[in-house]
Amino acid sequence: MSTLRIESTSLWLSSLAARPDDQHSIKRDELRAAFFKFRQNASQLVAQIANHLPGLTKHDVTHLDALWETASLVAGEEYPLNALEGFVLGGAILLHDSALCFEAYDNGISGVRATTTWKDAFAIAFEENKEEAESIADFAALRHLHASQATRLVEKSWSDPDTGEPFFLIEDQSLRKHLGQLIGQIAASHHWDIDKVAATFPVQTNAPASFPRNWRIDPVKIACLLRCADAAHLDNERAPDFLYALLKRKGISFNHWQAQNRLSSVDLDQSDLSQSTILFTSTRNFTEEESESWWVAFDAATVVDKEIRSCNALLESRNVPTPQFKVKRVRGVESPEMMIPYIKAEGWSPCSAEIHVGNVERLIRNLGGDKLYGTDSDKLFIVVRELVQNSRDAVHARRVMEPSFEGKISIRIQSKDGDDWLIIEDNGVGMTERVLTGPLLDFGTSLWKSALVQSEFPGLLSSNFKSSGQFGVGFYSIFMISEEVYITSKPWREGINNAKQLHFKNGLSLRPLLKRGIVEGFNSTSSTQVKLRLKDGILPNNSTVEVRRQTINSTNFDIPLDKYFATIVAGLDVSVFFSLQNSEETEIHHDISNKEFNKEKWLENISYANYQSSQNTLEYLHNNFHRLRYIKENGKILGLAALSSYPSSEHNFLNIRTVSGLATSIHGRNASDYIGFIDYLPESARRDGIQYTASKSTMLEWAQEQYDMLKEHDLDPFSRYSTASSLCHFGIDPTLIGRILVLINNQYIFLSFDQIAELAERIKIGFFKSSFGNYIETNHETTPMDEYALIRPLQAGNFITLNLSSGFPPNDNSIADCIHRAIVKRGKTPLWTTESSVIKSFFGMIDFVTLSIQ
Template sequence: MTPYIEATSLWKNSIGLAGPDHESDQKKEILRATISRFRNNVSALTSRIATQFPELTIHDVTHLDALWETASLIAGPTYPLNAMEAFVLGGAILLHDAAHCSEAYDGGIAAVRDTVVWKDAYAAEISKGNGAIQEQIQKSCDFAAMRSLHARQAEVLGVREWPGNNGMLSFFLIEDPELRSRYGSLIGQIAASHNWSIEDVKRKLPPQFNPPGTWPIGWIVDPIKIACLLRCADAAHIDERRAPDFLFSLTRQSGVSLNHWKAQNWLGRASVDTSDSSNSSLLITSMSSFHPEDAKAWWVAYDAIVLIDSEIKSSNDLLASRPQCEGESPQFRMRKVTGAESPLELSRSVRTQDWTPTAAKIHVGNLEKLVNDLGGKQLYGEGDNFAIVIRELIQNARDAIRARMAIAANFNGRILIKVARKSESKTVIEIWDDGVGMSQRTMVGSLLDFGTSFWASDLVQSEFPGLRSSNFKPVGRFGIGFYSVFMVASEVSVLSRLYSDGISDVTKLNFPDGLTLRPILSKGGGDGFDAAFSTRVCITVDEPIEAVKDRLINKGQPIELRVPLKNYLAAITVGLDVSVALQIEGESQRQVHENINSLRSQDKVREWIIDMTFSDVLGSPVDASAKYVCENFERIRCIEFEGRIVGCAALIDLPPHNGLKYLTTDAIGGLTNNTNRGAGGYLGYFENQPTSAKRDSGTKVAPTGVLQAWANEQILILRQKNASQEQLYWAASNLSNLELDPIEIISFPLVYPDFTVVLKTFDEIFDILVSSPIPSLMNRQCNFSETNLGFVCIDGLPTLRPLSAGNLIHLELENGHPKYPWSLLGCLARLVSRRGRELEYEVKPNVLTTFIGVLDAFVIKLKPVQA
């Protein structure tokens, strides 16, 4: 055996120790010779690993030899091990990683590729659709499969036969037939156990394995003890011998492999922590400091050290739980690894420079609440991801500013968005705000606590006393908006300080590669942090600055529109109660949006609605949408509720499908991501309640009474402008769709036998009802007037036929009265009631068979006057 192994305490005190008699010495010599040839055979096999998978750190025989050292260090210099246990340990060490090459499998690479594991890996690679060539995909799957299969395959290597070539004899890794037949399977099983859980070690391995009849009776093997030694020793070998300098340079690693190589290349070998008087702590130190650009490698080292600590503790716990602990299988000398309890503690031995490791991790703090908030649906779904991200970042900034306004008298905050070129294909977008800011505790806690909003946490009370009891109402409530940035950002950094702290208190949280790995925490904002602000969120998007400066709306549609970023942001911030400015690299700073509560003059309203509707972008002044805005913006009125503006709108007096675009939007917290809009019932916006974490619009914030007052004013303005009866009908239709009462301007479309359609006032339709019933073609399944057919006159009678779908078409009755008061039928019944009369209704079935089914006639009559 090699002098290196023979110098370890486990070897010297067992298989290398002279026996009490000649027979024992002879048996030990057989074991030493067998394990030596075993090592030579495995060395030839494991040499293939680096050839097939050069990205792996060293897995050859030098790694296997080193495990004798790490096992001896962890177990302690006097740990009990008999000669047969040493042989089994040595064999398990040799086999545990040997199946990382195709030669370890019967049938070679073809057999590996025929496994379910390989096929699953292949399907996963194909689904990525990353354009990799077939050979690269297969190579990646080879590694993934063997990485998964190697422990399982190790079980059979101790007894596996390699057929000889050209008439040569078969070949075995364990050449001695007796030892192979008696111990080959056990060695393979223990080798495989290094990839099991500690619970499986206890459950699957026998507690004792007795020697054959021709071997010393005292050479009883404790497989569980050997398995614990193997798993701890394997975990602890993470020093530079697994990633030597020359080979590190020669192989030119990249990506994840680079981080593993760098981590181990910079670590010294494990040793006893001399600061621990009990000599029961393992210490691992670095030979170089890890800089911020080496953070990923540092975290690889941290994870490895935490694993060593975990393996030592779990193994000792298992050993302590067994009766054998009092005899030949005691706990190991090492009980823990110094620094494994926290990243900060470890950074004292595995050193960092210019940054501080933090225990901050992306995690779900309240999964049950998150699932409930999301309603079981995907969070954002399809849409403009860029708009979603900008909305969420502005929302966070808005909440911080409004919080500061609530606790600091006479404060008026602002948001500044900066855009700059990072490269030809990348753009940096910064969102600055002068709100309350965040402490380091908030940044590594609530900011990263997925599913728990900071504003709903107990931390608010300690950081901002009085805020929770103030009139501050955050828009953010689900604790998930920050994570939307990773939909478009390849790199994210957050710099913040409490507004009352200085620049030296700025904390930086950096996500250099999106959401894949832990963030890097450091102190100080550097020279680029503007003292006028509290927080800066910086994202890098994979778009050239030209694409960011002019956003593409209606992408992929017949009519695409490029909108300047200023207008695009104005549409997103349509009802925001904080001012927003934009600074594009090389251009002067411009105001994007003023606090919605300052929207008091006609000039400001005009500027606001033009920006929101892209009216100065659409082109010709006679463009239908721009023309409608110019002719109707004076009718826009702000809607106030509880001292704040919750909508600014004018009622649209045109039919749906009018060809107009970008006129109508709903906002939540003054913000929307719906930049591609049509023309609904109003010109402008209404504030809505969110229905879920996705921020779909729900009910209007303003109660019905407040909205009805706005509607009544709109009716008055339309009448003052001499709106036509048709305009008033469509205005009434839009009010009905908003579930507001249109009765003051309602008219009733009637179809006559010549198929002409006439809008009738209530007075006119009442006169008709005095002498004749009025039918309406009814869809019996939905109880509404059918509008999907052309104009139909029933039985030669004037027939009520709404001009479009919507709330006006409802015919459903409840207790003999119209269920929907804002429908045509509901308005008619109420108007008739004002005359002191009542309506009655009759359904005549099967009056018309159409492509949509059989339709009934819903007949409206004046109830006879009681004598």
């Protein structure tokens, strides 16, 4: 492999090139020889990259050699670089991308796939593309790991298959030992931000013994040379024509290939007499269809400009006599319009128009808070639910890191100087400053869905952790009830000296105050605390909350705050504590997964049975709580419920619908279908649930178990009707247990489905059909009709569906379907007919449906 390309660069000539009358020729020759051998070995390694990551542009030895050219171009012909610095720079160039292949890792591909990084990447890829998840994860993991793996490559050995003899990239043991670690660090630094470069590397590293003292090494200078050189190598050498035509790439990979295939080698801008500007030009125009590739080229040039400027700023800021680079900028990056003369477009015009939000605060107010949840919503309920959701996720994340950890959430109400404060704390994973000032404040971005979660919590994504927060808007609900907010947090492994606090002084603002260090009222056992100064009227004066029945002519009632908060967290598998006005905190909700969980007491709390005027709810609760069964799937609790046989449609609050264990509402709840709680999937950021979280098979298994238990009970006819209605809702045939109220001969009687089928042979069966849809009418009073037996529904729901679009009911376990099947079982043929607009009701005209025997 020819080295002439390297040897003609200014940085090589000033560092490792042979020179006449060189008093250090022996050491310089030693370094030069060691480098050439290092290059020969590294070239074999980087040659493997294209086999594993064919979507990347060329990362072989030609790319490595080219970095000497781009580094020399940026630095300038007179830039100082001694021999040791030249060796270290050359070594960092060789290593910086060498770990983009499996051969760079112990155990190769299996070693990479055993890493937490790969597992996390696979978890993300599998959700989006199951078929290509492994290859997507390979690419993502190698990209993520290659910089850090560069620090280990110098010490890594490969064994000869025949003799077992170890081979190293740097064969000289002394150079490997004394310079290898520094070379690896600088190689890795090309993926760091510039601040980390400044903070990590020392001002100088002294020359190893036996080398001239004035060959001291400046790691920051070399790191800056590497990052600028790597960024600036954008040209068709990295995407050669034939390979570009041969390999069928697509998507983002294709855009990168096309962009670089069109670019000539970077050069000094000859119009700049100071020779401090570099220029990128295209060999062909980019058509409208190739616009994405044009933008890739423009963005890449912008990155080069940013790297050059930031590196020069860093070099200038140091108290050492290291000069800045000769090149200061890239031509045309100020705007797309200014780049067009150099990277050309044809048939379209790149412009600076970008989607932007002129008033972010207004956008958040319009899309979050009242606009999202509604102006008549229970604002305190919404805010507590959203904040507890965040706490729940934090506790669950820590459980992954620390399996024996249980965790807790605390809710406190305090009054101070005439203001009411709501404080919610947890001892979960906590937040670093990056999270506190990043995803937390990024409207529409959930931390658990962001790229940051992989670096903050390695292994979390590939574990069984599943966040309840998905939409990234819930945090902003706090401004519905508060004008002043404090958010204090620290990573759970760190002390309170490392706490960070955001302070929103005047409601929603894009400029909260950030403080670091010990915060008053934030103790070492907490990880995150959210403290809200409540607006007037949010908290009732008597520390009770009105619960709304939400039915006509019904009476609302009050409950204490602890029961209110306990209902919000009804299905949570984290214990929750409450304190009012500095009183000792008490547990208001016990982790539902804990074996000490008291089901009867829990159901009593969420149903408010002790606060309702009727004792029916309390009596039913005590007689039926023993039927509560966990609904579990993949080890997760997705419900704790029993099939309802409650013989009334009143709002008795015996059940609650949850999303990730948190209530969707505490008001207007009844025991139709089930008592207890069942978890639902969120339909939107409002957290309205429609579809069960558990699978259909799991729900059917639970419902069947409930049916088997209820068959052993001596149920009255009203309870049998309610049980049948509940069974229908969950897809279980209720024909054996169900009883239906029938009006016949001016009398109401309960009959089984078989009895109704037998009755149909003597008299027609009649149904009043709702004017609102395919349902049996429930609101109109059923009046006797001599020639008919009239079906009288008692409750709304799937059980009273009356869909005759096919001429007969579908197999949906409704009253109509069960009667139809009972008639067929008797060997008869049912005949369904509909007479339109028979009766006028308050809500409109009602149809009449007749069932007879053919």
